[in-house]
Amino acid sequence: MASATTDTSRHILREIGGADNVSSLTYCATRLRFDLVDRSKVDKDALDSDPAVLGVVEQGSTGLQVVMGGGVADYYNAIVKEPGMGDADAEGRASSKKEYGGVRGRYDWVNYCFEFLSDTFRPVLWALLGASLIITMLVLADTFGWQDFRADMADQPDGYVLLHAMWRSVFYFLPIMIGATAARKLGANEWVGAAIPAALLTPEFLSLGDAGETVHIFGIPLVLNDYSSQVFPPLIAAIGLFWVEKGLKRIIPASVQMVFVPFFSLLIMIPATAFLLGPFGIGIGNGISDFLLWLNGVSPFILAVIIPLLYPFLVPLGLHWPLNAIMIQNIATLGYDFIQGPMGAWNFACFGVVAGVLYISFREKNKGMRQVSLGGLMAGLFGGISEPSLYGVLLRFKKTYVRLLPGCLVGGIIIGFFDVKASAFVFTSLLTFPAMDPWGGYLIGIAAAFFTSMLLVVFFDYRGKDEKAEILAGLAVEREEEEDADSVEASPSESGIGAGTGKPALQPGAVTVITAPVEGRATPLSDVDDPAFSSGALGQGIAIEPSGDTVVAPADGKILTVQKSGHAVGLRLDNGIDLLIHIGIDTVKMGGEGFEVLVEKKQKVTAGTPLIRFDAQRIRDAGYSAVTPVIVVNTKSFSTVEGLPAPIAAFGDDIITVTAKAAEAVTAP
Incomplete structure (x- = not known):
């Protein structure tokens, strides 16, 4: 199963x-x-x-x-x-090269730059998240005085040296990871992309001198830099590698490209990165970081308010990745970061909205939203990941941003007042607050953001008036259907359908026959050219190639649902059988053209009541199949559901037999 x-x-x-x-x-x-x-x-x-x-x-x-x-x-x-x-x-x-060319043709250069950053950092996210929690452990140990987080490794106990090695492995060799993922995104060889920044981290390269010194390589001056934890140099090197590989493949025969393309790529790109691209990348990172540092120096309030108010608009578009790169850059160059603290205000305002939605979903007994909001809240509070909350709740309802932004503002102001800085790159969750300084001011800020947005949702809701009315109406129908199902099982109706035993379908051992709701030729459901129906995933039944133009109720029952487009109707027969009659395949795309709905939801119907009129030829002319599956949706409630293929099906002809479970199966726990 x-x-x-x-x-x-x-x-x-x-x-x-x-x-x-x-x-x-x-x-x-x-x-x-x-x-x-x-x-x-x-x-x-x-x-x-x-x-x-x-x-x-x-x-x-x-x-x-x-x-x-x-x-x-x-x-x-x-x-x-x-x-x-x-x-x-x-x-x-x-065929990543082909993908790159296609993307470049479809996006403007600005959009592609951000997509490039997003797809470069995305595969590394898992390692960064794991490393951030190890950092949090060490910062906690520093807080309790068990060890000095920033002490020289020679002064650290061996156990803590190993713990430091665990997280530094990710950040020190981050340029190698970025080189690989960036090259893969562009369509260049990812291992050559990794080898280029790796060369600048080898003991041989480091032995040339300290960062800032100038040495001469074959008479050419080379300014040395510390490339550990850097992200912009490998990004720029990967772009250079793409063009170098592209040029080499034009002049080197295909039969020997595997040998000579990587050879010349390394021979060209490692010196180019060491002499030119690497220092240029460090300059870009330092320039952006210096601007934000200047803005933070002018007023932490300004930066602390701007960051959380921008993030709700940056994250859905994937535009937050450049800021993530700057955070890592700040840690590498300054020893601290001033973006992550304000960013926490946005995250916890987001989680506050979802917490309010969770409270309302419990109050309304809305199982769907309860599941979505609970999952988003757990991923946020303990992982610092906002996407489940953002896409599951915030971007789906009208009022959420009106509840979110005040929390971002309040949290940002408080965090700005305390001038919170991060001592390490971490994901802003409940588990990583020790990485913030002062962490007390940070906790006050994120708590204010969380509860501001949560209470706004609790008191003023997260939906527009129409959205709320629609959801509440749907919940009411669901509860009514559940009550109907319970009443049917508790006291089944005595009205059978068809020519069976005359007993209700849910009575143990009874065999009930369903008659054709539309004229036409009955064929096995497995012949339908749609796996949702042919596989039986939606239930067992039969398919009818219609010759008539009207769907009728095969027996007494109630309409559970009817699509506005008219292509499908669901009804519960009085004997407890739930039927779905789906006119055509993919006909929802016709937008109601060629269909006339004759009933409405919750309407009581009797055998032979017209439900929908349709134009089968119009369906075929539109390029769709008119075959009409008739499905017993609650197939699992019965012992067997079998279709009865026949050359011709007319109103009243038998098309499906339903056998109820035996008494022992019904009463078994």
């Missing part, structure tokens, strides 16, 4: 157009990132209907981000195992 993760993964793949529509797939801390052949094939409403999906965000003209939260890796691993995905993913990775 497939797991919930596998079912959701297959649902996602199906609703984005299948494996053939995926040119590449990657993932970050919370999001599946698809690059699609044709994004018009995506059914966003169907994706959003899955409670495991926290949000769907379009990126550029072919990109699609599906927000899954902290378990995103499990969904990624399940999707790439699906038929067709292994080859597509491999092609996407292998």
